[in-house]
Amino acid sequence: GAGVSQSPSNKVTEKGKDVELRCDPISGHTALYWYRQSLGQGLEFLIYFQGNSAPDKSGLPSDRFSAERTGGSVSTLTIQRTQQEDSAVYLCASSSPPETGYEQYFGPGTRLTVT
Amino acid sequence: GQQLNQSPQSMFIQEGEDVSMNCTSSSIFNTWLWYKQDPGEGPVLLIALYKAGELTSNGRLTAQFGITRKDSFLNISASIPSDVGIYFCAGYFGNEKLTFGTGTRLTIIP
Numbered sequence: 001g002a003g004v005s006q007s008p009s010n011k012v013t014e015k016g017k018d019v020e021l022r023c024d025p026i027s028g029h030t031a032l033y034w035y036r037q038s039l040g041q042g043l044e045f046l047i048y049f050q051g052n053s054a055p056d057k058s059g060l061p062s063d064r065f066s067a068e069r070t071g072g073s074v075s076t077l078t079i080q081r082t083q084q085e086d087s088a089v090y091l092c093a094s095s096s097p098p099e100t101g102y103e104q105y106f107g108p109g110t111r112l113t114v115t
Numbered sequence: 116g117q118q119l120n121q122s123p124q125s126m127f128i129q130e131g132e133d134v135s136m137n138c139t140s141s142s143i144f145n146t147w148l149w150y151k152q153d154p155g156e157g158p159v160l161l162i163a164l165y166k167a168g169e170l171t172s173n174g175r176l177t178a179q180f181g182i183t184r185k186d187s188f189l190n191i192s193a194s195i196p197s198d199v200g201i202y203f204c205a206g207y208f209g210n211e212k213l214t215f216g217t218g219t220r221l222t223i224i225p
Contacts, residue, residue, distance in 0.1 A: 004157070033213075042203065043158070043215045056212070091157050102146055102207050106157030 002027065004107035006092050012113045013082055021077045021110045025094030032075050033104060034067055035091045043091065049075065082114045121204050121216030129224050134191040136219040138204035146207040147180050147187040152218075153200045161202075162189070191221075199223050 005024045013019050025032050034046040045059040049069045060066070064082075069075040079086055089111050093104040121138045128134060138147070146165055150158035162173050164180035164187060171178055177190045187206070191198055204216040 042217045045212055048212060093157075102213070103148060103160055103163050104205075104213060105160065106150075108155075108157050111155075 004092055004094055004105055006090075006107035006110050008110060009108065010111045010113075012115060015084060015114055016081055018078065018080045019082055019112065021079075021090050021112070023075045023077070023092030023094075023107060025073065025075070025092070026096075026105055027073075029094035029096045029105075030072070031095045031097060031104075032069055033093045033095075034075070034077050035093065036061075037089045037091055037109070039088075046077070046090075079112075082112075084114045087112055087114045119204055119206060119214055119216040121219055123219060124217065125220040125222065127222045127224055128194055130194060130196060132194055134194055134198070134221060135188060136202060136204075137186060137188040138206070138216045139186040140206065140208075140214075141185070142208050143184040144206035144208045145184075147178070148205045148213070149176075149178050149187070149189045150203045150205060151200050152203065158203055194221075194223060196223055 004026055007022045011019055030051045032049045035043040036046055037043050047060055047067045048056040064080045067077045089109040091106055091109045093106045095104045119138050119140050148163050149161045151161055152158040161176055162171050162178040167180055167184045168182050169180040175192045180187055199221055201218045201220050203218050205213045
């Protein structure tokens with residue numbers, strides 16, 4: 001079946017502009033995660049959605065970052081007033097605990113460049 | 116918070132060599148996952164481990180969940196060019212969020 005998809009694949013924006021990144025999880029997966037990966041670095045957790053529960057926002061680096069998940073499926077990560085340090089690859093993953101354990105399946109990412 | 120120490124940070128090997136990398140933690144983990152990331156792609160799940168002592172293979176890849184539940188290793192036998200990439204360990208210790216290691220970059224020298 002279809003995997004996790006993300007759009008756009010690349011986004012170049014000017015400092016100070018807002019951006020929206022989209023994630024379509026695997027159909028039926030109840031959990032959705034956003035991560036940030038800076039060049040040559042590991043994955044930094046941003047936010048986690050599980051079913052209808054309140055999201056775990058503990059990884060969001062500032063109040064310029066927000067995310068929502070509509071209808072328990074598609075998620076949008078919004079970055080307001082972008083800064084150059086926001087440049088990174090933003091990865092989305094989904095999983096379906098407990099049926100499949102906690103195995104997370106990743107999308108291809110959105111490469112964000114803030115000029 | 117929980118941290119995963121992954122080593123080595125990078126490896127330079129010749130095609131056909133075997134590879135070994137590992138992750139250690141100061142905390143007990145319930146699940147260990149190993150991922151591979153190619154340039155410009157998201158991480159791809161290679162192996163999942165759920166029980167202490169568990170040894171699981173996926174083709175030329177073998178991974179083990181350490182008996183103390185604080186470590187895991189990944190071995191790749193007879194490396195081939197497509198093995199090039201960054202390998203990440205990741206683990207759960209019970210709060211439904213994965214903790215990732217810092218990655219091992221594998222390069223094959225021609």
